[in-house]
Structures are given as C-alpha cells and as structure tokens.
Amino acid sequence: MPIDPSRSNPFAGNPLRTRADVVKALDDSFAPLLPYFDPGGGARVRLDAAAAHFDRAAADFEGFARPLWGLLPLAKGGEPFAHWAMYRDGLANGLDPEHPGFIGRAGPRDQRLVELAVIGLALRLCPDIFWEPLDARARKNVANYLLEARRHDYADNNWRFFRVLVDMGLKHVGVAFDESLTEAYLDEIDGWYLGDGWYRDGNVRRIDHYIPFAMHFYGLIYAALAAPGDPRAARFRERARLFAQDIRHWFDDVGGALAFGRSLTYRYAMAGFWGALAFADEEALPWGVVKGHYLRHLRWWADKPIAHRDGVLSVGYGYPNLLMSENYNSAGSPYWAFKAFLPLALPESHPFWQAREEPAEPASEPVPLRHPGMVMTQSPGNVVALSCGQENLAMRFGSEKYAKFVYSSRYGFSVESDERNFGLAALDGMLAFSDDGLHFRVREGNEEAQIAGDSLFARWRPFPDVLVDTWLVPAGLWHIRLHRIVTPRPLLTAEGGFAIARADGAADRTEEADGRACVTSATDFSGIADLGSTVTRRGIASKVAPNTNLIVAKTTVPQLRATVPAGESLLVTAALASPDLAAVRAAWASPPPAPDLPTVERLFATKGERVSAIMIEEAPR
Secondary structure, three states: OOOOHHHHOOOOOOOOOOHHHHHHHHHHHHHHHHHHEOOOOOOOEOOOOOOOOOOHHHHHHHHHHOOHHHHHHHHHOOOOOOOHHHHHHHHHHHOOOOOOOOOOOOOOOOHHHHHHHHHHHHHHHOHHHHOOOOOHHHHHHHHHHHHHHHOOOOOOOOOHHHHHHHHHHHHHOOOOOOHHHHHHHHHHHHHOEEEOOEEOOOOOOOOOOHHHHHHHHHHHHHHHHOOOOOHHHHHHHHHHHHHHHHHHHHEOOOOOEOOOOOOHHHHHHHHHHHHHHHHOOOOOOOHHHHHHHHHHHHHHOOOOOOEOOOOOEOOEOOOEOHHHOOOOOOOOHHHHHHHHHHHHHOOOOOHHHHOOOOOOOOOOOOEEEOOOOEEEEEEOOEEEEEEOOOOOOOOOOHHHHHOOOEEEOOOOOEOOOOOOOHHHOOOEOOEEEEOOOOOOEOOOOOOEEEEEOOEEEEEEEEEOOEEEEEEEEEEOOEEEEEEEEEEOOOEEEEEEOOOEEOOOOOOOEEEEEEOEEEEEOOOOEEEEEEOOOOOOOEEEEEEOOOOOEOOOOOEEEEEEEEEEOOEEEEEEEEEEEEOOHHHHHHHHOOOOOOOOHHHHHHHHHHHOEEOHHHHOOOOOO
C-alpha cells in the first residue's frame, strides 16, 4: 500500500503559493506536537526514546524551543495561536530551578545554549507574550537563567550568534548585562568572513548549509532588529546581497536544494535564507525571484514522507533515516525546519508576499564558486556540484557528507552502512580503494585543492603510501573525473556514478559491460563510462544496501571496478544522471572526449587558485 501523504507529510495537499498557505503549513506542522508537551507544564517536549549525545532534559527542551522559530514570526505577523499560555507557562516553569519541569543548568558548549537563542528572540520580537505577562518571580528566573547561561563558552562556530540573540532579547526588556561579551563574539564572526558573501562555519575548514541557514539567517535577523546606523547591520546586509548571487545556484528549477554537508535533517530550513532576506527587507534579488526560491523549496518537500505516522517530523531527509543523522540529532532536532517560517512576521502587504512568483533562471554555463570549492551545473529538475571536497572527520559519515566528487539536489548522496563490505558499498560520487577486498578507503581530506576556471583539482591520500591527484571537469550533462594514482602495491578500486531510486521487482533496466554501466528507471537515468583509463574496468549496476541514500530508501548505483597495479595509473571517468530521459539517452550515446591531461595540468599551473574552504589555516582555539 502507498504511504498516506496526509499522515507522512504536514504539507501534503497544500499548494504553498500564498502567505495563507504558509500559515496553514506551520499550523499543520505544529499540531502533531501537542500531545507530547510536558503535562506538568515544564519546557519539555519528548517525542521518542532515541538519544543525542546531550542529556534528556536538553533534548526535551530542544523539542519545546525549536517550533518557536516559526511560532514567533506567526505572532509578530498578527496571526492567532491558541497555545501561547502553554508556552509562556512552560518557559516560566522550565527556567525555575524549583519546578519539577526545570530544564537543568546550562554549562559550557551545552545544547541548552543553542535552544536559548530563540528565547532571546522571543523577548525581542514578542515581549507582550513572553515577558510582560510573567510575574516578578518568573521574570527574575528567566533573566537569571539567561544571564548565567550567556557567561559560558559557546562552540566556536555559528553558535557564537546564540549569545548575540539572547543579548538582543535581554536588552529589549531592560535587563542589564556585560555587552563586551556580545561584541567579542560579533568580532569573532567577522573574522570568519571569507569574501563574496561567504563565511566559514567557525574555526574549521567547512562551508555548508550552515552559511545560508545559520550565519546569514542570524545576521539578517540582527540587521532587521538593530538600531538605525549600526555598522554591523550594514555589513550583514551587504554580505547577504553578495551571497544571494551565489547561493541561488544551490537551488534547482523545481525547488530542490543541493544535498551536501551535515544537519540535513533540518530540511526546509534551507528556505530560511530567502525568508530572512524578506524579514530584513533586503531585496538582494528581485522580490519575485526571492519568493520563487522560497516557495518552490517548500513545495519540493510536500510529496516526501518526512514525518512519522502521527505527523511528527522524523530524523532523516527524504524519509525517516537515523543512519544519516548526527550524534547531536534528537527527535526534536528537525524542528529547526521552522526557520523557514520567518517571513510570516511580515504582513500580507509586504512586497515579498505581493510579488508575483518568478521562475528560477538556471545558468547556461557552469558556475565556479571559489570559496566552497565547487563548480555548479544545472539541468531540468537537478543542480549538480562538482566538489573539491572538504574535511570533516568530526561528523558521522563526514567523508560522504563533505568529500565526494559530486553532489546533487535530485539524487542526494549516500552514506555507507558497512565499512567492511567493499562489494556492496554505494560509493556514489566517490572513488574507493581496498587492499583486502573487504575494507575500503575513500577521500577524507585534501593535501591541496585548487580551482581554475570551471575545473577543480585535489590531491589526497586514501592510504599514507598512496597518492591520488583528481581533476573534475564539467561537460554538459556529463562531468569528467581524471584520477592519477601512484601506489606501491596493487589495489582494488570502485568508482560510482549517481544513485537513483530503485523500483521493486525487476522494473528498472540495467546495462553492464566493460567500461560502462547504466540504469534506467521509469523516471530517471544514471550512467558511468570509462573514457580511456590505463586499466580495463568492469561496469556494474550495483543494488546497494537500503536506507543509505538521503532522498530515497532503495537505489541503484552504476559503478566501474578494476584492480590498479603497483606504480602509476590513470583513471578517466564520465558520469551523468537526469530525469530528462530523451536528453540523457542522447548524451549517453555520445560520451564526451577525454580531456588531455597535460593541457589540464597547464591550466592549473597558470590559473589555479587555492580553495579557501579547504586550505585555510585553523585559527587558535
């Protein structure tokens, strides 16, 4: 039986074309949470028994706080909400050390510091709901809790904004605090700015969706609420205007966003940047274009089973999937998706809501993005990023989330379910090596990374004694990968194309031959071809382990496999995938020519620039 969309997705059946539609989407998304609020009136919402690395009280507070990212704009925009008393009492009780529902003391780099940010925003946006009705004792408890928490050290990444948001709220309701701590964090955030609108996410070599849905999202909130003439607000606005010119290339023409990096369980928080531009009244692109990106992205989610049968958002991406989650994902974590509802703070009369939704304008040529080390290409229903690869060994499946050669909005990416099963590994967008046929190694980081025009280069080591130079070159629907491998011993290799949804039974058509493999489903085609390697590779259409892909639960990945001998070898690969079956079949029948490697090397020797996301030095801790 098919999954009932009305139970597996709160957006099901919603056209998501107007402000009223978005209000309904918020109402329908919040309603399933009501049975899980603490019956004792504390600031806790417990959704299931799965754990994150932090304590249960913090996880419960996460479930309580995160919906406020949408509910506060709803209130600011004048819309009714029947449960403000429950939230107000929960806040008063949850921050009362003598109440059974107390959330516990916050400590350094504590999850509570994350969730308190929206409490600061509540005091700034809606003091009439969250401050003025409280009695003197409750106000003292709230103020004291926030004052104590803000003194702690916050993680040196986007968390630095959380103290800033708390302080904005405290200042608005007249609570005094040491403002030098706020300024120190704002100075630190400025230090992470790379240029052209791009930040890095703190003192790490990482650029991902935290730049739009955190760094710019909070910066635009600050800009919208700052005092007139605030120079930081002006900088945040200017950076957002620049960033919009680039980040639009991470969104395809039907609203899908590039699946890349960590915390993808926040799902439609990816619309948050577009909504934050509206909130800050910052027309970085014409309002119709901003509105189009915003609403198309919400609609993209409307047919996907992203909720449990009770309507509560699941941990996962395109479906419930704990495998792809982070160790900091609790059951309440997905509700950062409610960041997408920020423009509900604006009245219907705002130009954002009044604008006619404009279609996306896909770039006709590849778009190089130097700071994240990507080259973006677009085709109907899909956006593809060729990627230098970033290092993130601190995250589960960091290599899959950051270090693949290629990422896609339509096909997502896969994580590996068993590092001891080389034969059934997905390896979409990756080149893997094995010296025993069981365990395998892939790119985890780079020794060097460069961009030259619309081509990329990276030097990396799957083993300490094995060196790989990889060049990535766009070629229409195709992209080309060149790998020069120097190894002291023979190694098994496997290289994957794009993972596409696999039908039950034998409905999909596959082709397997020397030097090529492809799979055709009812809606999509994915293929990989050898363009003249120094070894003969066997093509296979691998039915990989279930629940490894982010977007669909069962996939097939075309792969090329071979043994490379000791010494130097060259692998030359072309891969493509598309829902435009006529166009992709025509492209498959005529693969691109292999680039001349000496010519490619000369290009990088004369025009190569190092990639800032990959090669920046770690800042002192």
